[in-house]
Amino acid sequence: MSAAAVECAGVWKFYGDYPALSDISVQIEPGTCLALIGRNGAGKTTLLRILAGFSQAGRGRVSVLGDSPRDSATRRRIGFLGHGISIYDELTAWENLCLFGRIYGLDDPQKSAREWLDRTGLTRVKDGLAREFSRGMRQRLAVARAFLHDPSVLMLDEPFTSLDDRAIGILQGLLADALRAGRTVIMSTHQLREAMELATHVTMLQRGKIAYHGPRTPEMLNDPGWLYAQHGEAG
């Protein structure tokens, strides 16, 4: 059993002959907020999908909370927010949250749904179909879905993309609350300023390899592009 919240050792992933990830080894301690950064095609989403158990590594070993991410008990403790919002357009906000509450086996899915509709400011429109929501409201519903089951490890793929100011504020507040409660957060992002404000650690990928893995330094906070400049990717 590993004490790390998330650990991957010697992970490779191939698309055909092309190595999307090459020998990735990282250990993420509980309570860490890791910003996973890199240019388009660096392998951020691929790594996140492997960590979340959506995709199998070609080689190497991945564990989340000491077990395989495909283990049912482990999946119950992972919250994932991907590129897509993963909510059903034909269901209401209330039905969407109750559905995922039941799938996650919550004791009282309706109570959790009510609480998260309130926290994301969607109580007023809870009976509206998701397809009728504005983009910002849909994003907030997606955030509520990802946090609904109080996960120990949150994996977020580009969480700030296309969010309005209000939704960014809500998400940053929720992530800060989660970190104070000792949860582990891994987020891949291009929005460096928002990410660096929350991150305790940073992993930078370059063409499928780790270019940097370590604590977030004051230089990164003052100049979010600093790490890119250090690795010859400025601008």
Place this chain on the structure above:
Amino acid sequence: MNFWRQTAVIAVKDLRAELRSKEAINASISFALVILLLFNFAFAEWADQVREVAGGLVWIVWAFAGVLILNRSFARELANDCLDALIAAPLPSSALFLGKALANFVLVVAIELVSLLVFGIFYNVRWTQQFWALMLVIGLTTWGLTVVGTMFSALTVNLRLRELMLPMLIYPIMIPALLGAMEITNALMAGKPLDGDLLTWLRLLIGFDVIFTALAVALIDTVLVG
């Protein structure tokens, strides 16, 4: 939450989503009714002969109309990347599969029953003579079709030509079950009881369902996650 409750949650979700959007059900029922109407005009002069092969005719229509429902099964999850959320959840892939198969079964049977009523009127076929035996055959064959179709719907969900690929994959595998269903349905619609050789075909349908349900449940995790 136990396995069967999770299966039911997925089935209810799919049925609710389909009944709200009516995407697949409208296309499927329209297709079935239009084909029955066209066949009725085309074979008007040979009405007596058509009644003798009524079972074959309805199963051809149902097999094609059913695929329109099955095509949407996993494709529905592509919008907003909902499939990712289901794979990430503590939901056994087999519960996800069976939930979807159950929802598809209910929808396809509903299409079959509506078109059976219309078929009886258009073709003057008294299909109620062996009502319960006919319902048994419809249930068994439709379960086989939905299990095979739901499995291949998962397999082809990321293909651009999935609407074309799905029928090409399903029909060759469905040949034995469809042959059995056509033989039994022909006999039942002619008022013959379910006995003799028909029982052999019935056993084939049961065997088909058991084998393909077991195979699909065993393989679905590999299909979805790799």
